[in-house]
Amino acid sequence: xxxxxxxxxxxxxxxxxxxxxxxxxxxxxxxxxxxxxxxxxxxxxxxxxxxxxxxxxxxxxxxxxxxxxxxxxxxxxxxxxxxxxxxxxxxxxxxxxxxxxxxxxxxxxxxxxxxxxxxxxxxxxxxxxxxxxxxxxxxxxxxxxxxxxxxxxxxxxxxxxxxxxxxxxxxxxxxxxxxxxxxxxxxxxxxxxxxxxxxxxxxxxxxxxxxxxxxxxxxxxxxxxxxxxxxxxxxxxxxxxxxxxxxxxxxxxxxxxxxxxxxxxxxxxxxxxxxxxxxxxxxxxxxxxxxxxxxxxxxxxxxxxxxxxxxxxxxxxxxxxxxxxxxxxxxxxxxxxxxxxxxxxxxxxxxxxxxxxxxxxxxxxxxxxxxxxxxxxxxxxxxxxxxxxxxxxxxxxxxxxxxxxxxxxxxxxxxxx
Amino acid sequence: xxxxxxxxxxxxxxxxxxxxxxxxxxxxxxxxxxxxxxxxxxxxxxxxxxxxxxxxxxxxxxxxxxxxxxxxxxxxxxxxxxxxxxxxxxxxxxxxxxxxx
Numbered sequence: 001x002x003x004x005x006x007x008x009x010x011x012x013x014x015x016x017x018x019x020x021x022x023x024x025x026x027x028x029x030x031x032x033x034x035x036x037x038x039x040x041x042x043x044x045x046x047x048x049x050x051x052x053x054x055x056x057x058x059x060x061x062x063x064x065x066x067x068x069x070x071x072x073x074x075x076x077x078x079x080x081x082x083x084x085x086x087x088x089x090x091x092x093x094x095x096x097x098x099x100x101x102x103x104x105x106x107x108x109x110x111x112x113x114x115x116x117x118x119x120x121x122x123x124x125x126x127x128x129x130x131x132x133x134x135x136x137x138x139x140x141x142x143x144x145x146x147x148x149x150x151x152x153x154x155x156x157x158x159x160x161x162x163x164x165x166x167x168x169x170x171x172x173x174x175x176x177x178x179x180x181x182x183x184x185x186x187x188x189x190x191x192x193x194x195x196x197x198x199x200x201x202x203x204x205x206x207x208x209x210x211x212x213x214x215x216x217x218x219x220x221x222x223x224x225x226x227x228x229x230x231x232x233x234x235x236x237x238x239x240x241x242x243x244x245x246x247x248x249x250x251x252x253x254x255x256x257x258x259x260x261x262x263x264x265x266x267x268x269x270x271x272x273x274x275x276x277x278x279x280x281x282x283x284x285x286x287x288x289x290x291x292x293x294x295x296x297x298x299x300x301x302x303x304x305x306x307x308x309x310x311x312x313x314x315x316x317x318x319x320x321x322x323x324x325x326x327x328x329x330x331x332x333x334x335x336x337x338x339x340x341x342x343x344x345x346x347x348x349x350x351x352x353x354x355x356x357x358x359x360x361x362x363x364x365x366x367x368x369x370x371x372x373x374x375x376x377x378x379x380x381x382x383x384x385x386x387x388x389x390x391x392x393x394x395x396x397x398x399x400x401x402x403x404x405x406x407x408x409x410x411x412x413x414x415x416x417x
Numbered sequence: 418x419x420x421x422x423x424x425x426x427x428x429x430x431x432x433x434x435x436x437x438x439x440x441x442x443x444x445x446x447x448x449x450x451x452x453x454x455x456x457x458x459x460x461x462x463x464x465x466x467x468x469x470x471x472x473x474x475x476x477x478x479x480x481x482x483x484x485x486x487x488x489x490x491x492x493x494x495x496x497x498x499x500x501x502x503x504x505x506x507x508x509x510x511x512x513x514x515x516x517x518x
Contacts, residue, residue, distance in 0.1 A: 256465050345461045
């Protein structure tokens with residue numbers, strides 16, 4: 001791996017930028033691997049990296065039907081936070097935030113992690129009570145979260161309208177200062193590059209069409225559009241298509257796939273210092289380093305695999321943005337898009353073994369998986385390597401829906417979907 | 418925005434409707450005889466097909482009635498809608514592709 005440093009930049013600047021090498025090999029599938037990850041998004045690439053880096057499994061591959069990071073990793077609004085209510089979630093998401101903090105150094109790749117603060121607005125008495133409950137629960141779990149009055153919220157985010165003449169005035173806010181954003185593509189590329197350097201094959205344009213099982217029902221390989229590959233371990237990290245891939249092995253999961261949309265504005269100078277989200281009126285906004293306002297809309301109500309959604313969903317969230325941030329009323333939106341999110345009944349993920357031996361699944365991240373990318377990949381790698389979950393993901397089983405042990409966060413993205 | 422054909426009121430914009438999940442799920446007749454697996458399945462396990470999906474809709478801001486629909490989740494094209502209590506219609510040959518024409 002060509003290491004990035006101030007020195008390498010300088011050297012290439014004087015060398016006419018001719019010495020840069022591709023960041024990962026264009027691998028062709030081998031006949032057999034020790035493990036295969038299905039899905040080359042952040043979660044899958046992260047799992048591959050940690051399998052190689054921490055568990056010594058280097059004869060592994062990531063197979064991706066399109067190009068890496070081209071699914072939800074490249075379609076989300078890049079928010080990172082860990083202020084979840086329940087103990088299990090707090091452990092999982094804070095594990096991730098801690099990995100984010102050092103990720104650029106660990107991968108030698110600038111993922112542009114920017115802990116600029118995530119502020120969640122309260123507009124009703126119920127919001128105030130719920131957020132204060134969250135704050136106390138978070139602090140008991142060692143996760144930072146603090147209560148702000150409307151004036152303090154305005155001081156933290158000057159564009160915010162705290163006037164009492166809007167339909168749902170701001171009554172306060174919960175602020176997680178360690179939360180923030182990162183560069184979504186860089187996360188996928190950074191993990192891919194680091195995993196590749198450890199010998200992991202990253203195979204793009206390779207769609208899984210079947211999962212082969214032996215006489216005892218255990219996994220013995222996969223069928224792909226680029227031929228069949230033998231392996232005893234398959235980790236499925238296929239987001240919205242998890243139901244489709246797992247269906248190939250006869251495993252049915254409590255998942256439904258919905259389109260979730262986002263949009264960005266024309267780029268402007270730095271005007272918005274933090275991340276703001278409002279559950280009650282569904283506003284969800286931050287500003288990228290490129291200058292675009294990044295706005296998360298709601299999911300559509302119906303199952304779909306179309307990677308698009310209805311326009312009225314975007315109009316609804318923009319109405320809320322315009323009321324909360326009047327300065328943005330005349331800005332133009334550049335583009336909008338949709339991704340397919342796999343949603344569980346309790347809005348918490350499944351990171352677990354399946355009833356099929358050798359088949360593992362990391363899915364159900366619903367509308368809020370980006371923030372969990374490093375932690376999710378880390379514990380999923382542990383689960384695959386040891387055939388046992390890491391203590392952090394042990395509660396996130398499939399069986400919790402049979403046993404009634406739901407982790408009922410109700411909203412993975414802090415806005416109701 | 419989808420245009421949805423309510424079997425009672427005719428074609429109306431999606432905003433008048435609420436999606437109510439998978440169709441044809443019957444509550445167990447003898448709840449106490451159910452195993453934990455069966456309860457979990459009844460409560461949480463849903464079809465998530467990439468293709469034809471039988472689902473319930475409710476014409477919330479119209480007649481208020483529930484009805485069922487067959488929709489292709491790869492195109493969002495509604496093949497048909499039908500009243501509650503009617504069996505799931507057989508598909509008319511091959512599914513249309515590319516939305517309503």
